[in-house]
Amino acid sequence: MTTAVVPEHPVLSTHGLTIRFGGHVAVNNVSAEFRPGTLTAIVGPNGAGKTTYFNLMSGQLPATSGSVRLFGEDVTDLGAPQRTKRGIGRAFQLTNLFPNLSVIENVRLAVQSQAGMGLNMVSLWSRHVELMERAEHYLHRVAMADQRDEIVGTLPHGNKRKLEVAILLALEPQILMFDEPTAGMSVDEVPVILELIHQIKAQGDKTILLVEHKMDVVRSLADRIIVLHNGFLVADGDPTEVMSSPIVQEAYLGTGVADHV
Amino acid sequence: MLKSILSGDFPRSRILSIMLVLTFIGLAVAPFMLSGARPLNTAATICIFIVLVASYDLLLGYTGIVSFAHTMFYGIGAYGVGLALDAMGPSWWAVFTGLASALALALVLALMIGLFSLRVRAIFYAMITLAVASAFAILASQLSDFTGGEDGKTFKVPEILSPGFKLIEAEIFGRSIDGKLLTYYLVFTACLLLFLFMLRVVNSPFGRVLQAIRENDFRAEALGYRTVVYRTLANCLAALIAALAGALMALWLRYVGPKTFLSFEVMTDILLIVVIGGMGTLYGAVVGAALFIFAQNYLQSLMAEASEALAGVPILAQAVHPDRWMLWLGILFVLSVYFFPTGIVGKLRNRK
Ligand SMILES: Nc1ncnc2c1ncn2[C@@H]1O[C@H](COP(=O)(O)OP(=O)(O)OP(=O)(O)O)[C@@H](O)[C@H]1O
Numbered sequence: 001m002t003t004a005v006v007p008e009h010p011v012l013s014t015h016g017l018t019i020r021f022g023g024h025v026a027v028n029n030v031s032a033e034f035r036p037g038t039l040t041a042i043v044g045p046n047g048a049g050k051t052t053y054f055n056l057m058s059g060q061l062p063a064t065s066g067s068v069r070l071f072g073e074d075v076t077d078l079g080a081p082q083r084t085k086r087g088i089g090r091a092f093q094l095t096n097l098f099p100n101l102s103v104i105e106n107v108r109l110a111v112q113s114q115a116g117m118g119l120n121m122v123s124l125w126s127r128h129v130e131l132m133e134r135a136e137h138y139l140h141r142v143a144m145a146d147q148r149d150e151i152v153g154t155l156p157h158g159n160k161r162k163l164e165v166a167i168l169l170a171l172e173p174q175i176l177m178f179d180e181p182t183a184g185m186s187v188d189e190v191p192v193i194l195e196l197i198h199q200i201k202a203q204g205d206k207t208i209l210l211v212e213h214k215m216d217v218v219r220s221l222a223d224r225i226i227v228l229h230n231g232f233l234v235a236d237g238d239p240t241e242v243m244s245s246p247i248v249q250e251a252y253l254g255t256g257v258a259d260h261v
Numbered sequence: 262m263l264k265s266i267l268s269g270d271f272p273r274s275r276i277l278s279i280m281l282v283l284t285f286i287g288l289a290v291a292p293f294m295l296s297g298a299r300p301l302n303t304a305a306t307i308c309i310f311i312v313l314v315a316s317y318d319l320l321l322g323y324t325g326i327v328s329f330a331h332t333m334f335y336g337i338g339a340y341g342v343g344l345a346l347d348a349m350g351p352s353w354w355a356v357f358t359g360l361a362s363a364l365a366l367a368l369v370l371a372l373m374i375g376l377f378s379l380r381v382r383a384i385f386y387a388m389i390t391l392a393v394a395s396a397f398a399i400l401a402s403q404l405s406d407f408t409g410g411e412d413g414k415t416f417k418v419p420e421i422l423s424p425g426f427k428l429i430e431a432e433i434f435g436r437s438i439d440g441k442l443l444t445y446y447l448v449f450t451a452c453l454l455l456f457l458f459m460l461r462v463v464n465s466p467f468g469r470v471l472q473a474i475r476e477n478d479f480r481a482e483a484l485g486y487r488t489v490v491y492r493t494l495a496n497c498l499a500a501l502i503a504a505l506a507g508a509l510m511a512l513w514l515r516y517v518g519p520k521t522f523l524s525f526e527v528m529t530d531i532l533l534i535v536v537i538g539g540m541g542t543l544y545g546a547v548v549g550a551a552l553f554i555f556a557q558n559y560l561q562s563l564m565a566e567a568s569e570a571l572a573g574v575p576i577l578a579q580a581v582h583p584d585r586w587m588l589w590l591g592i593l594f595v596l597s598v599y600f601f602p603t604g605i606v607g608k609l610r611n612r613k
């Protein structure tokens with residue numbers, strides 16, 4: 001696989017990104033750049049602003065100030081659909097699916113969006129075999145082919161999390177944002193997802209952002225770690241360096257998240 | 262073949278299939294089975310309401326949009342054809358002009374309401390549609406020189422559709438082939454095609470996006486679907502189909518007036534039928550409209566007979582007096598919502 005993007009150029013960057021909820025500044029003046037072929041872990045205690053930072057980058061929330069650049073273009077004023085179309089994909093921390101539709105329909109909706117077929121009113125949904133096959137392919141990748149026709153609302157939690165990942169993959173994004181993808185999964189489900197993330201990273205052309213509390217996971221996958229604390233970016237750099245820096249020892253490991261290590 | 266006609270959306274319940282086939286056959290042969298104006302009027306009303314209610318379900322059941330402006334679009338279609346025939350005389354050109362202007366107006370209004378207000382919360386959207394629809398109804402009554410005001414207008418339809426017209430001298434199955442019969446089949450065919458078209462739309466890629474928006478609009482956006490665009494398109498589509506239903510009804514009745522086409526009662530009828538039949542399934546519109554319109558037209562006469570039969574029994578005779586028919590319809594509605602919260606179709610599909 002080749003991409004037009006020269007690795008030196010960031011595909012995604014934030015500049016002084018800030019959001020205020022009433023008096024509370026959830027993300028405060030955060031600047032960072034993300035390059036293709038890298039996996040950046042974003043860590044920080046609960047309520048640090050990690051999910052909010054993701055929401056600002058993928059367009060779920062509008063920034064109070066600062067900007068977001070995607071493939072060299074300022075997308076600060078664009079909504080989530082437009083940013084998704086430009087190649088940014090989310091798997092949500094709190095599962096966020098279509099509960100009364102079947103598993104395959106959920107993935108198929110992502111495939112269809114990627115294929116730009118949403119406005120087709122006259123052909124039969126079920127006739128688009130190639131889209132259906134792609135949807136099935138992504139279900140296979142998260143080991144959920146057997147649940148194909150189950151209604152999503154009735155799935156156990158671990159399966160919903162895996163489906164989140166399948167939907168993200170189905171969007172075929174250049175930038176993949178995982179928000180605690182393995183939280184609440186059973187022990188035998190976790191390796192499936194980690195192996196998947198590992199494979200995507202190994203392709204070398206995708207940009208991966210991963211919010212993760214489990215330090216062993218972060219150590220095994222991340223090329224770089226960003227630490228958020230109270231909305232501020234307090235550390236950014238090489239994993240071993242960041243983990244041993246005093247500010248992280250204090251800000252992160254000192255707040256009761258240490259038991260995840 | 263059948264799969265393609267029904268867009269792969271089968272009834273998925275034996276009883277429902279039987280009900281649908283019976284309704285279809287009943288409506289298809291109605292003019293030959295029934296004599297008199299009233300039964301045929303009931304059949305035509307059922308046809309048109311199936312389309313009107315199904316188009317509303319596109320919004321409410323499939324997309325999750327609560328709108329109270331559906332009768333306005335129905336009225337626009339009816340007034341467009343009616344006023345054009347009244348002003349230009351009974352020609353097909355008048356029908357065409359009236360229909361085209363009505364569709365254009367419906368489209369513009371649906372687009373405007375959609376773009377201005379589909380971004381806001383659902384409850385505000387409902388209020389805005391209510392306000393616009395009320396304003397439109399008042400306007401239609403006030404402009405009485407143009408619209409006939411409260412009394413509405415009667416008009417002549419193109420000759421081939423007028424009751425006096427005879428296509429052939431002979432009778433078929435004891436029924437003369439007159440303009441009324443031709444109008445009925447125009448209504449029937451148009452409604453059938455519109456229904457099948459909607460069935461296709463809800464089972465298309467676009468239709469699945471509408472359902473996704475109903476389920477979780479936040480996630481639909483995250484997948485790259487601009488929900489405002491989809492909602493607005495659904496709004497326009499529903500409005501255009503409602504306008505077509507109104508135009509058919511105007512041709513059938515050879516009359517337009519605010520009570521029949523713009524009143525809030527029509528809106529509540531639509532809501533009741535959607536809920537009774539089952540939201541989010543177009544077959545619900547068929548079953549719901551057939552039962553509801555039938556009850557509306559015949560409950561009163563059934564009750565009159567029952568009341569006579571029970572003349573001696575003091576309370577019962579009073580209870581089934583024809584003047585109480587609204588009460589009974591209300592009770593039927595409450596019971597049906599209580600026992601079939603997912604509507605008749607939902608209930609039938611879940612029995613296994
Ligand atoms: N829509 C919102 N309105 C108001 N406050 C919000 C909103 N979203 C997040 N917050 C607040 O912003 C802060 C950061 O929340 P966020 O969800 O980003 O934390 P997080 O780092 O993802 O935490 P966790 O590890 O628990 O997932 C929290 O104090 C939260 O209460």
Ligand SMILES: [Mg+2]
Pocket residue numbers: 050051052093179
């Ligand atoms: Mg979070």
